[in-house]
Amino acid sequence: MIQWIKYFRKLEEFLNSSLLSHQVLYIDLSYKQIGNESASDLGSGLAKCINLQNLTLYLSQNQIGDEGTSGLGSALAKCINLSNLTLDLFCNQIGGMGAQDLGSALVKCISLSNLTLNLSQNQIGTMGASSLGSALAKGINLSNLALNLDYNEIGEMGALCLGSALAKCINLSNLTLDLCGNQIQAMGASDLGSNLANCINLSNLTLNLELNQINESQEFKVINKCLKSKRLVIFEKNF
Secondary structure (H helix, E strand, O other), rough: OOOOOOEEEEOOOHHHOHHHHHOEEEEEEEOOOOOHHHHHHHHHHHHHOOOOOEEEEEOOOOOOOHHHHHHHHHHOOOOOOOOOOEEOOHHHHHHHHHHHHHHHOEEEEEEOOOEEOOOOEEOOOOHHHHHHHHHHHHOOOOOEEEEEOOOOOOOOOOOHHHHHOOOOOOOOOOEEHHHHHHOOOHHHHHHHHHHHOOOOOOOEEEOOOOOOOOOOOHHHHHHHHHHHOOOOEEEEOOO
């Protein structure tokens, strides 16, 4: 059965559309000065898309904070048939609590198997990275994950906790993890590598640790840690 993609670049047009009929959606609201209130309105509309299976949602360069992010997450949790989600929240005003609430909501999408989540250049910090990872680890059907947390000041402990959580994603086979510019040092990077090697079904890993505090010899240690995974077939790194 052919599923037609519905495209929207204005919030009002989406809200006035036939919400129940949508199965595949592409919504681009980047650079629209969207704050928490408009994010809440968007969430109210998405919550009614109960037949939605594939969603691409671009919300980069807006003013969405924790409240708006939590509301969006709660709305997406009601899309029980959602299996493919791309959510771009690059350069908003999201802190640790927003990241935590978003992660907790997304795992309620029980059919979700493919997730691309961009939270780069927000302020989620150590707590946000740890909480987000712990939440995603509960996504039992999640097999493909692309997670961009560039420039979020997650630090050593954030890298450790995130890696430890992702190691518990039992069905994860493909992982792209961007942690550029997060003040991660040698110990955090090493622990991250060790934990990722424990992802029991991970076969493809792309890891970006550019612009952290790791020298060349430490890079090799991280690589060796990752390569201890017995199932890993493809490993790409960018340090």
